[in-house]
Amino acid sequence: MRYNDPELQRRLAGEYVLGTLKGRARARFERLLRRDSGLRDEVAVWQEQLMPLASALPPIAPPTRVWRNLQTRLGMRAATRFSLAFWRNLGLISSTAVAALALYIAIAPLHAPGPAYVAVIADAQAKPAWIVSTRDTTLTIKALTPRALAANQSLELWLLPEGGKPVSLGLMPLAGSKTALLPAPVRGQFAHAQAVAVSVEPVGGSPTGQPTGPVVYQGALIVS
């Protein structure tokens, strides 16, 4: 094949970026790419032109273990479970969520015999999606905007006690709100937790009692 034909170069670069250039042809093209800056420019143009196709794909949060493994493999700081580094990510919660939280606290009734907790869970666009609150022996989860989910999946809420395993707080409502009773042992765990997280689970919730799917949302837990 004559690789110095500009038409051919352009076509192969397009198919390389698209991904249809496979096997030995792909390997050969990559070898050429390393020593031909004109070909690299051609690839760069196609990248800019075709990569917007990726924006059609709905984002999927990878499981938290991917980040922990990355830290380990790159010899970055000790990757402990639910480390400070991981929860620093909570800083990504937008100021809107913080404002919503402040407003919620301001308007929530002051009556509360024991400590009451509240968390705003933000979605991937950092918009407030759910408000989780406890009062006496009950837990209320309110969906601020309706969510769609595959028919074979449920969203499960987890309390994350520091230094302990996640504790299930039940399934998330996809619309409206739900109130559930909090058993005493679970209530006791709130004092040791600073965050809640939501994972994707099979319908009905995790079969193991621990998160099995990716953690897709999270929120800081505070005493209201």
Added chain:
Amino acid sequence: MPTTPPLPANEDTLATLLSRCALGDQQAFERLYRATSSKLFAVALRILRRQDWAEEVLQEAFINIWHHASDYASEKAAPLTWMTHIVRNRALDWLRRPQREDVVGEEVQSTWQDESASLFERLALARDAVALNACLERLEAKQRQMIALAFWHGLAHSELAQHLQQPIGTVKTWMRRGLAMIRKCLEGLHAV
């Protein structure tokens, strides 16, 4: 409450984070990961169709990004474009390993069929795909379908031929013409 300021995931910020990664800033790397990993994981998962492979490929890609952040040339591509290309390359290389080849079953193919309409809808709404969309619209439906399927699922000509039930020669011709038309159309749009 945490004190880290909220991070807008725009291209300027990503470019800044990449340049800080090139200086060995681990916190910048973490923020880069937080800002982009969901988009990139979706790309890997589509192509590989297996959670464990996609996780491995995402890790390899981010290791690559960390080590090559200094190679990132902002004048050639937007940060997310550059990172998406790295993830796709890793994923396509992964599929190329002989032991990784698996047969695409009918079940998978019908999933593609079911979801491609919704992906095209999302594409039509994507701000950074306005020009590409306009040009894809000018193609015949089958060409548009073929190019998008190849990109989203990392399909080879033979797999496209099987999926679209067309001879491989026809698929190659459609592909060649389709890509040429997109290129011409995009260059026309940019020239205006």
